[in-house]
Structure formats: structure tokens, C-alpha cells
Amino acid sequence: DAGVIQSPRHEVTEMGQEVTLRCKPISGHDYLFWYRQTMMRGLELLIYFNNNVPIDDSGMPEDRFSAKMPNASFSTLKIQPSEPRDSAVYFCASSLRGQPQHFGDGTRLSIL
Amino acid sequence: AQSVSQHNHHVILSEAASLELGCNYSYGGTVNLFWYVQYPGQHLQLLLKYFSGDPLVKGIKGFEAEFIKSKFSFNLRKPSVQWSDTAEYFCAVTLSGGYQKVTFGTGTKLQVIP
Numbered sequence: 001d002a003g004v005i006q007s008p009r010h011e012v013t014e015m016g017q018e019v020t021l022r023c024k025p026i027s028g029h030d031y032l033f034w035y036r037q038t039m040m041r042g043l044e045l046l047i048y049f050n051n052n053v054p055i056d057d058s059g060m061p062e063d064r065f066s067a068k069m070p071n072a073s074f075s076t077l078k079i080q081p082s083e084p085r086d087s088a089v090y091f092c093a094s095s096l097r098g099q100p101q102h103f104g105d106g107t108r109l110s111i112l
Numbered sequence: 113a114q115s116v117s118q119h120n121h122h123v124i125l126s127e128a129a130s131l132e133l134g135c136n137y138s139y140g141g142t143v144n145l146f147w148y149v150q151y152p153g154q155h156l157q158l159l160l161k162y163f164s165g166d167p168l169v170k171g172i173k174g175f176e177a178e179f180i181k182s183k184f185s186f187n188l189r190k191p192s193v194q195w196s197d198t199a200e201y202f203c204a205v206t207l208s209g210g211y212q213k214v215t216f217g218t219g220t221k222l223q224v225i226p
Contacts, residue, residue, distance in 0.1 A: 055213070098208060101158075104155060
């Protein structure tokens with residue numbers, strides 16, 4: 001079991017640029033979650049999918065953020081345009097219904 | 113709405129001291145409860161979980177938690193902490209049915225002093 005795989009591990013980019021974060025969930029898991037973690041706000045759920053369908057995106061900060069899950073083995077979180085306040089660690093997690101979540105190693109995003 | 117409260121934001125203990133971290137949730141339905149640990153620079157990992165049955169749950173690394181339904185609590189305990197337990201601890205709650213939206217607490221940073 002390879003675990004949840006996120007890429008890139010680190011991303012540094014300038015304000016205004018488009019940022020795309022990628023996640024490959026554990027095979028067979030039917031739930032996928034995107035989280036953002038900062039010192040100020042802690043761990044925040046941004047959006048989650050069930051069977052590739054977005055169920056709750058109420059945590060997405062604003063229209064600059066979008067997430068897709070085109071198939072069961074891949075999801076993206078996109079920020080366009082990026083701003084310095086988007087700097088954070090973004091985690092992807094997957095699970096089976098009712099079971100604990102497995103987290104990826106995260107993407108450390110810095111917007112200059 | 114579902115919520116999880118962790119009242120201790122930062123705890124400092126000496127090695128061998130006993131640990132208890134509080135977790136209270138507000139939801140009237142049947143819930144599943146979790147504790148996750150995040151070591152510095154790493155991702156969250158499952159420490160233990162409660163679904164049903166014995167309310168005293170034992171997890172990895174000597175941790176345990178007790179589900180007290182009447183108090184809506186799921187406190188984490190360890191009789192003797194080690195320096196390697198320095199980490200951030202998150203309590204989490206999800207419905208036992210329906211869509212699995214997990215609500216995390218704000219986390220408790222534990223610092224163990226050698």
C-alpha cells in the first residue's frame with residue numbers, strides 16, 4: 001500500500017500565479033478530503049468528495065480555489081490567482097466510509 | 113452543527129508525567145471518534161479510534177481514550193509520557209452513517225521536556 005501520494009512536496013511561486021496541487025488517494029478508498037493547515041487557523045477542511053462527487057465545499061475560502069476529482073485515483077486543488085495568504089500546508093486524505101482517514105505528506109505552499 | 117472542542121491548546125510536561133487531553137464534541141447522533149497525532153513536520157496519523165463497544169479504547173504507543181457518552185467526551189490519556197510524544201494531537205468526530213464529514217478539533221500541542 002503506497003499510501004496517499006501528494007505532489008509537489010514543496011511549491012514556491014509568486015503572487016498571481018496559478019498553483020495546482022495533486023493527490024492520488026489509496027486505491028479503493030471512496031472518500032477524498034482536502035485540508036489546509038496554518039499556524040493561525042489550524043487544520044481546516046476545504047472540500048471532500050465521495051465517489052468522485054464533491055459533497056461539501058463550504059470550506060473553500062473563495063472562488064480562487066477549485067477542486068476536481070476526474071476519476072477515483074486522482075484529484076487536484078487549484079488556486080488561481082494565488083495570494084500570499086494562501087501560504088500553508090495542504091493535506092489530502094482518503095478513507096473508506098466510516099473508517100479513519102489516511103493523510104498524505106502534504107504540500108508546503110509558499111506564495112511570495 | 114457538529115463541533116469538537118479541545119480546551120488545552122498547549123501542554124508542557126516533564127518526561128514520565130501522566131497525560132490527559134480533553135476532547136468534547138457536540139452532536140446528538142451516533143458518532144465515531146478518533147485521535148490523530150502529528151509529529152513535527154509530518155502528516156497526521158491515526159492514534160486510536162472508537163466506533164462501538166468497550167468505551168475504553170487502547171491505541172498505539174501506550175495511548176488510550178475513554179468515551180463517556182453522557183459527557184460527550186473522548187479524552188486521551190497516557191500514564192507516562194516520553195520526549196518522543198512531543199507532537200500535536202487532534203480529536204476528530206464523524207457520523208457513523210451518512211456522508212463522512214469529519215470534524216477536527218483545533219489541536220493540542222504537547223511538549224515533553226526531558
